[in-house]
Amino acid sequence: MTTPALAQDLAGIVGERHVRTARAERVTYSMDGLPTHRRLPDVVVLPGTREELIAVVRLLATLGISFVPRGAGTGLSGGALAGGGAVLLVLTRLNRILRVDAENRMAVVEPGVVNAKLSAATRPHGLHYAPDPSSQSACTIGGNVAENAGGPHCLKYGVTANHVLALEVVLADGQVVDLGSPGGEPGGGGPDLVGLFVGSEGNFGIATKIAVRLTPLPRAVRTLLADFGSLRAAGEGVSGVIAAGIVPAALEMMDQSCIRAVEDSVYAAGYPRDAAAVLLVELDGHDAGAVTAEADAVAALLSAAGARTIRTAADEAERERLWQGRKKAFGAMGRLSRDLVVQDAVVPRSALPDVLERIAAIAARHNLVVSNVFHAGDGNLHPNISFDATDEAVRARVEIASGEIMAACIAAGGTITGEHGVGLDKLRYMPLIFDAESLGAMHAVRRVFDPDERVNPGKVVPLHACREWSRGAGSRERGAA
Amino acid sequence: MSILDKVRALLGEAAVLEQAAPGGIPRIAPGSPDAVALLLATAHREGWRIRIEGAGTWLQGDSPADLAITTRRLDRVPAIEPQDLTATVEAGIGLDQLRQQLADRGAWLALDPPGLAGRTVGSIVASATAGPLRQGFGPVKDHLLGVTFVTGDGRMVQSGGRVMKNVAGYDLTRLQAGGFGAFGVIVLVHLRLRALPRADVTHLLEGPREDLTQVAEDIAAAGLTPAALELVSPALARREQWVLAVRLAGSPALVSADETGLGAATAGRFTALRAEEAHAFWMRLAEGFAVRPVTFRIGAVPAASDEMLDLLQHQVGDEWVSATPAAGAIRWTGDTTVDRLQRLRRTLAGLEVPLTLERAPWGTRSAVGHFGAYREGVGPLVAGLRHTFDPGSALVVATEGE
Numbered sequence: 001m002t003t004p005a006l007a008q009d010l011a012g013i014v015g016e017r018h019v020r021t022a023r024a025e026r027v028t029y030s031m032d033g034l035p036t037h038r039r040l041p042d043v044v045v046l047p048g049t050r051e052e053l054i055a056v057v058r059l060l061a062t063l064g065i066s067f068v069p070r071g072a073g074t075g076l077s078g079g080a081l082a083g084g085g086a087v088l089l090v091l092t093r094l095n096r097i098l099r100v101d102a103e104n105r106m107a108v109v110e111p112g113v114v115n116a117k118l119s120a121a122t123r124p125h126g127l128h129y130a131p132d133p134s135s136q137s138a139c140t141i142g143g144n145v146a147e148n149a150g151g152p153h154c155l156k157y158g159v160t161a162n163h164v165l166a167l168e169v170v171l172a173d174g175q176v177v178d179l180g181s182p183g184g185e186p187g188g189g190g191p192d193l194v195g196l197f198v199g200s201e202g203n204f205g206i207a208t209k210i211a212v213r214l215t216p217l218p219r220a221v222r223t224l225l226a227d228f229g230s231l232r233a234a235g236e237g238v239s240g241v242i243a244a245g246i247v248p249a250a251l252e253m254m255d256q257s258c259i260r261a262v263e264d265s266v267y268a269a270g271y272p273r274d275a276a277a278v279l280l281v282e283l284d285g286h287d288a289g290a291v292t293a294e295a296d297a298v299a300a301l302l303s304a305a306g307a308r309t310i311r312t313a314a315d316e317a318e319r320e321r322l323w324q325g326r327k328k329a330f331g332a333m334g335r336l337s338r339d340l341v342v343q344d345a346v347v348p349r350s351a352l353p354d355v356l357e358r359i360a361a362i363a364a365r366h367n368l369v370v371s372n373v374f375h376a377g378d379g380n381l382h383p384n385i386s387f388d389a390t391d392e393a394v395r396a397r398v399e400i401a402s403g404e405i406m407a408a409c410i411a412a413g414g415t416i417t418g419e420h421g422v423g424l425d426k427l428r429y430m431p432l433i434f435d436a437e438s439l440g441a442m443h444a445v446r447r448v449f450d451p452d453e454r455v456n457p458g459k460v461v462p463l464h465a466c467r468e469w470s471r472g473a474g475s476r477e478r479g480a481a
Numbered sequence: 482m483s484i485l486d487k488v489r490a491l492l493g494e495a496a497v498l499e500q501a502a503p504g505g506i507p508r509i510a511p512g513s514p515d516a517v518a519l520l521l522a523t524a525h526r527e528g529w530r531i532r533i534e535g536a537g538t539w540l541q542g543d544s545p546a547d548l549a550i551t552t553r554r555l556d557r558v559p560a561i562e563p564q565d566l567t568a569t570v571e572a573g574i575g576l577d578q579l580r581q582q583l584a585d586r587g588a589w590l591a592l593d594p595p596g597l598a599g600r601t602v603g604s605i606v607a608s609a610t611a612g613p614l615r616q617g618f619g620p621v622k623d624h625l626l627g628v629t630f631v632t633g634d635g636r637m638v639q640s641g642g643r644v645m646k647n648v649a650g651y652d653l654t655r656l657q658a659g660g661f662g663a664f665g666v667i668v669l670v671h672l673r674l675r676a677l678p679r680a681d682v683t684h685l686l687e688g689p690r691e692d693l694t695q696v697a698e699d700i701a702a703a704g705l706t707p708a709a710l711e712l713v714s715p716a717l718a719r720r721e722q723w724v725l726a727v728r729l730a731g732s733p734a735l736v737s738a739d740e741t742g743l744g745a746a747t748a749g750r751f752t753a754l755r756a757e758e759a760h761a762f763w764m765r766l767a768e769g770f771a772v773r774p775v776t777f778r779i780g781a782v783p784a785a786s787d788e789m790l791d792l793l794q795h796q797v798g799d800e801w802v803s804a805t806p807a808a809g810a811i812r813w814t815g816d817t818t819v820d821r822l823q824r825l826r827r828t829l830a831g832l833e834v835p836l837t838l839e840r841a842p843w844g845t846r847s848a849v850g851h852f853g854a855y856r857e858g859v860g861p862l863v864a865g866l867r868h869t870f871d872p873g874s875a876l877v878v879a880t881e882g883e
Contacts, residue, residue, distance in 0.1 A: 104782040104809075148648045159646060161655075162623055177858030181835050183809040185780025186609065186620050187659050189835030190852045190859055190880075191866070195622055195655025199648050219704055243564050243587075245676025246732065285735065286704035287742060293734035346644040350564035378645040379565075418646035426649070433649055434639060441638040441869075442651045448865035460650060469636075469869065 001063055003042050006087070010045045013055045018093070020044035029073065029088050030081070033135070035339045035389055036398075037078030037424050041068070041088035048093040050110070050208045057206065058174030060087060066454040069202045071112060071143030074135040076342050077423025079147065079201050079459055086457060089206070091142050097121050098209065105214045106165060106182055111142025111207050118212075127214040130157035133419070134327050145207050148199030150419035152250040152326070153282075155377040157215055159419065161198040168209035169197065172450040182211050196445070201421050202456035204449035218249070218284035222295040223313040225322055226302040227275035231255060231360070231372075234277035235353035237305035238376045241281070241298055242349055248298065250282040251377030252326055255356075258333065258371040258384075262325045265332035269325025275308070279376065280326050329373040336369055336386035341398060345406060347414035349379040358408040359383050366401040368394075380418035381409065406432070422460045430460075436467040444469035484529060484547055491523060492516050502549050503542055506532070510554040514571075514629060514637060514668035520550060521666065522635025525873045531633075532877050533662045535601030536575055539608070539771060543843040544877045552603050555668055560643075563588045566674040567626060567643055572603025572667045588674040591618035591708070593763060595770030595812060595839075603667045608839055609659030610778075612767060613709035613728065616805050622658040624673050630657055630665035633871025643671045656866065659837075661851045663878040664870040678708075680736035683759035684743060684751035686725045693725040694787050696747055697806045700727065703746035705739050709763075712790075714802040717769045717814075718762075726762065727751065766803060769814065773801060775841040776814040777822070781834045783809045789834065796825045812839075819848045823882075826853050843879075850882025 003021060011019045020026055021043055030040045047053040060067050068082035069089050082088040094110040097118060101107065102125035109118060115136040119128040132151035133139055139149070145167070150159045157163075166180035166188060179197060181188030186195065197204050228234040234253055241251065254262070259271045259278060271278050281298055285291045299310045313319035325332075333340050347355045356372065359381075363370035374382040383405055387394050406416050406429050416422075416429040430439060443466045446453065482490075485507050489497060492511060502508035511517045524531050524547075532546035536553055552573030560569040563586040570579060576590075577598035583589060593612035594605045606628065609621045618624070627641025630653075640653035656664050686696060693712055700710060709728035718724040727743060729736045743751060754762060770776045781789045786806040793799050797817050804811040822845065826836045830853075838851050855863060863880070 101782075103784045106782070148652070150646055154646070158619070158623065161652070162619065171858075175858050177862070178856050179859065181780060181833055183780040183782045183785070183834055185778065185810070185835045185837060186622055187835070187837065187852070188780070189830070189837070190855050190863055191660045191664070192609075192622065192655045192658060193859065193862065195652060195658070198652070198655075200651050203651070216704060239564055242566060243676065245679065247675075285738075286706065287735075287738035290732075290734045290738035294732060297732070297734075346642075346646050348562065348565040348567065348644060350562065375646075380646050414644050415642045415647045415649050417649050418644070419648055421648050422650065430650065433642070437636050438639045439650070441632075441636070441640075441653060444869045445651055445653065445656075445866065448862060448869060 006063070006065070007043055009059055010043065010056060013059065014045055014047050014052050018046040018048065029070065029090065032073045032075040032078060032080050034076050034078050034341065034425055036341060037081060039081040039083030041082035042085060044088045044090060046090045046093050050094065053091070053094065053206065053208060054170050054174060054176060056089065057170050061172060061174045064452070066457045068456045069146070069206045071140035072114070072138045074139040075143060075147060075423065076344065076420040077417070077425045079421050079423030079456070081424065092140065100125065102127060104182070106211055107214055108209055108211045109141050111140060111145070111210060113141045115139050115141060115144060122214050123217065126217050128217055129163065129212060130215040131160045131163055134330060141210055141212065142207055145198050145210055146200070146202045147419065147421040150375065150380065152252050152375060155251055155375065156247050156249045161195060163213045164194055164198050164210060165213055166211040167194055167197060167207045169205045170208050171205040172452065172455045176208070201423065201460050203446050203460055205455060219286045220288040220291040221282060221284045221319065222291050223319045223322055224281045224295060224299060224310055225271070226279045226281065226307040226310045227272045228277045228307055230276045231356045232353040233306035234279055235356060237279060237302045237307060238352060239350050240301040240305050242377065244297065244301055246294055246298060248281050248377060249284045250280065252280040253372065253374055253376035254278050254326065254329060255372040257369060258329050258373045261332040261336055261371060262329055265335055267324050267328040267332050269321050271325060272309070280322060326373065330384070333371055333384055333386060336371070337388055339387050339389040341385045341387070341402065343383045343385065343402060343405060344417045344420035345381050345409035345414055346418035347379045347381065347409050347412045351412040351414070352376060352379060355381070355408055355412050359405055362401050362404045362408065366397045368397060368401055378418065379414070424459060427462045430462050431465040436465060439465050440467035440469045487523065487527070488520065491519055498551060504545065506546055506549055508549040508551055510551045512554045514555065514631065517550065517666055517668055518631045518635045518637045521631050521633060521875065524548065524875050525634035528873065529875060530877050531875050533666050535573060535604035536599050538597040538600050539604050540840050541842050545843070546877045550666065552601060552666070552668070558582055561586050561588060566676065568672045568674055569643060570602055570670055570672060572670055573601050575599035575601055576605065583674065584677055587677050589677045590624065590672055591675050592621065592624055593767060595767050595776065597768055597771050598764070602670050606658055606667055606670055607660060607662050610839055613711040613726070613763070613805060615810060616710045616808055617706065617708035617730070622655055625654050625658055626671040626673050628654050628657050628667050628671070629669035630667045632665045633875040634873060638665065641671060645673065661878050661880060662876055663867055663880050678730035680733045681728070681730040682736060682740065683754045683762060684727045685754060686747070686751045687720055687722045690723045690790065693723050694806060696725055699746050700743065701807050703742055705742045705746065707739065710805065710807055712804040712806055713766060714799055716800045717766060717803055719765065769801060770812060773814045774816050775845060776812065776839045777836055778810060778812045778839060779829060779834055779836045781809040781811070783807050785809065786811065792828065796828065797821055819845055822849045846879045848883050850879050852880050853882055855881070
């Protein structure tokens with residue numbers, strides 16, 4: 001089918017205004033938050049209702065055309081890019097909060113609802129949606145589900161997978177299924193298909209309705225900023241807090257390069273510019289006295305690890321300023337050079353000091369600027385490489401350094417992504433952490449949900465590295481049922 | 482050549498635990514994950530039907546099969562990392578042994594599943610049976626960082642890893658947690674731990690159920706964060722009346738604040754248990770679910786907990802019941818019929834409340850199924866996944882029932 005004919009059929013469902021075929025319009029959708037991957041979709045379609053979305057998926061199933069679901073496009077793995085004739089299905093118009101059930105602490109939303117807007121809507125009930133990615137003012141809950149997104153406060157409250165109760169999903173063939181249940185049974189009357197779906201990066205279908213758990217707003221909060229003379233001392237401070245059994249709401253680290261980028265920007269938070277690293281630690285709970293006691297214990301542990309100074313936010317304004325520096329750090333790093341690769345890996349927490357030193361050595365060897373801002377309490381690193389993508393030689397060095405950073409994290413017992421996903425960017429690293437059998441198992445599971453592999457093709461599982469499983473097993477079973 | 486002879490040739494005499502377990506079938510205890518894979522690959526080729534067992538203390542070992550595989554020799558603990566609060570354990574280790582090893586290193590697995598103390602980690606994961614600590618620390622899946630499992634045709638598959646966050650690839654760990662072994666035999670589990678709580682206290686309040694339900698709501702409304710908030714029937718609690726048990730665990734400052742808050746929210750009506758009394762209370766509660774023929778759990782929204790307890794009382798009785806009202810989770814044990822279970826499940830399904838059959842004799846299990854009939858569109862997905870992970874239907878697991 002020709003592109004104009006397809007666009008016409010799609011326009012028949014969503015209206016002409018919501019089908020984009022002009023190159024200038026499509027270019028907007030050719031990247032996500034990662035500058036190293038680019039794919040120009042032939043057609044972009046923006047359904048406005050659940051029914052339109054299902055009709056579009058059914059039309060594409062009839063035509064045998066692949067498609068890629070996309071939220072706000074803030075992803076950092078090249079996961080929401082459509083090329084090779086795949087239609088890009090943008091879900092930002094499906095942005096209604098369908099229900100807030102304060103009594104049962106849950107909400108039901110459409111996939112295009114912006115993360116921060118859900119928390120804003122539930123705040124009057126004394127509740128919030130806990131996963132808080134740095135992009136929360138723009139990213140969507142549907143995208144969060146696809147990527148199993150995290151965020152600073154996931155240390156205490158858990159990642160997206162811990163907060164999704166039930167899903168309505170449209171599969172690649174247009175069939176609509178309900179997974180999970182809003183109550184206290186993870187499988188909802190079967191195996192935990194919700195848990196399997198969350199983090200599947202769009203490969204299993206599109207969530208059309210998402211039931212999420214809401215969390216009470218803490219009544220007492222203490223936010224500390226500790227600065228250190230070395231990365232190693234800061235890393236040891238993190239280990240000390242975790243091993244003491246204290247679970248802060250958040251425990252974030254920034255290194256000197258990041259601190260200076262923030263302090264030189266409009267987001268300046270008053271971080272000490274001469275520090276090798278700062279830790280931003282937040283403790284919360286329902287009792288002010290207990291939270292203060294825990295904050296005092298944390299301060300003592302950080303002092304013992306070598307903190308030079310420890311500052312406590314005196315009021316909400318100071319707390320917000322300290323957090324703004326952290327949350328806008330990626331934006332501030334844009335000042336360092338033209339392009340930025342935000343990397344994502346996880347290591348055992350006790351390995352943080354060693355791995356940070358290895359990353360610094362890799363950066364020095366390749367003559368690159370690497371800034372670290374990350375979720376230290378989870379061991380979830382974000383080494384960010386600032387570079388100029390127009391310089392081919394530099395781009396090649398960035399690729400090599402990224403690979404070496406991943407290898408260092410894997411060697412320390414870690415993994416290649418903690419919250420950004422595999423997408424296109426991490427495909428090449430998957431065989432470093434999974435053997436051919438395990439990758440083959442993932443591929444086989446994907447084929448149960450999407451036998452023709454039409455949803456977000458070419459992502460997550462590197463097919464060349466998979467051992468063959470019984471091909472078509474899933475589709476045969478489904479066809480027979 | 483008999484099945485037993487073939488197994489001896491494959492794994493050696495030491496792997497044959499019993500020549501004739503219940504049902505007259507051999508019980509084999511492979512000594513390594515590789516041995517499990519070898520055995521299942523052979524079973525797949527030969528068309529043998531396999532019963533999966535752990536320590537034999539939870540699910541009745543009575544499913545019809547040619548061979549029983551027990552994980553009880555897979556009882557090593559390859560790694561405990563107290564600094565990172567993670568552990569890697571083989572699936573056949575008993576929870577009691579693991580708890581001790583963790584406590585020696587200052588670490589804690591915040592799971593208190595129903596069953597006897599020696600129940601295996603693999604059994605707990607496969608059936609996703611969380612206990613009262615679910616209130617504070619979440620369902621079983623929240624404690625898992627990764628698993629390694631062997632499929633019905635003998636393939637070894639790794640999922641997840643050993644670190645706190647991990648989104649590399651699809652999360653097959655979630656499929657195994659609560660899959661009842663239908664998607665493979667779990668051989669290795671990577672666990673998320675907590676630091677051993679420095680303070681751990683239990684307070685009890687006895688009274689009529691309706692009264693205690695209100696008290697539980699008051700506690701939640703006061704913003705307290707108990708590790709457990711459990712409503713227990715008199716017979717199960719071995720008390721005259723229903724019991725609301727509150728467990729507070731964590732740092733001394735947090736626990737002390739919660740104790741003060743508990744007193745304020747409930748007018749000081751609770752009584753603190755001594756440490757050994759508290760230990761005995763929770764242990765008896767867990768064991769109470771392993772001695773009667775049938776145990777199931779249901780999951781409702783929290784606000785419906787009371788209504789669900791009424792429904793259970795009406796349809797199957799409420800002598801042996803324990804509920805985590807703030808999580809909407811209720812567990813029932815006793816003796817009942819297939820008809821009653823099926824009727825109850827139908828009623829609950831109409832209310833969008835799933836019933837998961839945790840343990841029952843094979844006759845009941847096979848008729849009712851752990852899950853029962855799936856919602857529209859889900860059945861083919863589950864069938865596809867089962868076929869993927871057990872293409873020869875070697876693993877005898879009653880998921881759907883008749």
